[in-house]
Amino acid sequence: MRRPLLLVPAITIRRQPVWLGNKQMTQHRILIVDDHPLFRDALKQALLGAEAGLTIEEAGSLDELSSHLEAGAEVDLVLLDLSMPGVHGFSGLLFLRAQHPEIPVVVVSATEDEVTIRRCIDLRASGFIPKSLPVSQIRDAVKRVLEGELWVPPHVDLRKPAVPENMEIIARLSTLTPQQVRVLMMLGEGLLNKQIAYKLTVSEATVKAHVSAILQKLGVDSRTQAVIAVNKMEAGDWPKLDQ
Secondary structure, three states, X not given: OOOOOOOOOOOOOOOEEEEEOOEEEEEOEEEEEOOOHHHHHHHHHHHHOOOOOOEEEEEXXXXXXXXXXXXXXXXXXXXXXXXXXXXXXXXXXXXXXXXXXXXXXXXXXXXXXXXXXXXXXXXXXXXXXXXXXOHHXXXXXXXXXXXXXXXXXXXXXXXXXXXXXXXXXXXXXXXXXXXXXXXXXXXXXXXXXXXXXXXXXXXXXXXXXXXXXXXXXXXXXXXXXHHHHHHHHXXXXXXXXXX
């Protein structure tokens, strides 16, 4: 029995009809984002046998992902690894949902605990696929997301009500702009404002303005507290908003 869809609204997948003889089929374009080339290739080969007309592209970092999407390429689904260089906790997912809310994102991760999976769904991921799944189950999960469903492992019960405090901090994180998410990610790397400005090709004053906006939106008093708040999400310990 298929699990009822909960928590997030369905995202419409762009589909381009293709004709083979007198048979109509659907063509999809998927982007795999993972910093391990061997895993990207293995996942690509696994999915290519699942659907005729499937196009799969790869990115090894969040910067490559951004460049790919900014180039105007149409993507029906992003398969995103949570753990990549320069990405802390859920920051990569936060950035992608802020930058391209119209593109469905499925997290593909070695992490399988229910807390992490639930938080990815709360942050508007369209699914969560553990890397340990057999190829047949990965194919089925991707197929169902492309059909507009939300997919998580069977042991995750999305019918449990979300904790209000959790949803409040998620709501605050969701108000960050894509650039503010990137600044927050770099704060997590321990970079100074001057270094962030250099990486983003903006002025130091612009970075300071972003940092101030981040602190205000998250309800914290310092950049250290902002980083701790995001890191606590990953560690399973939600911060109190009034601290």
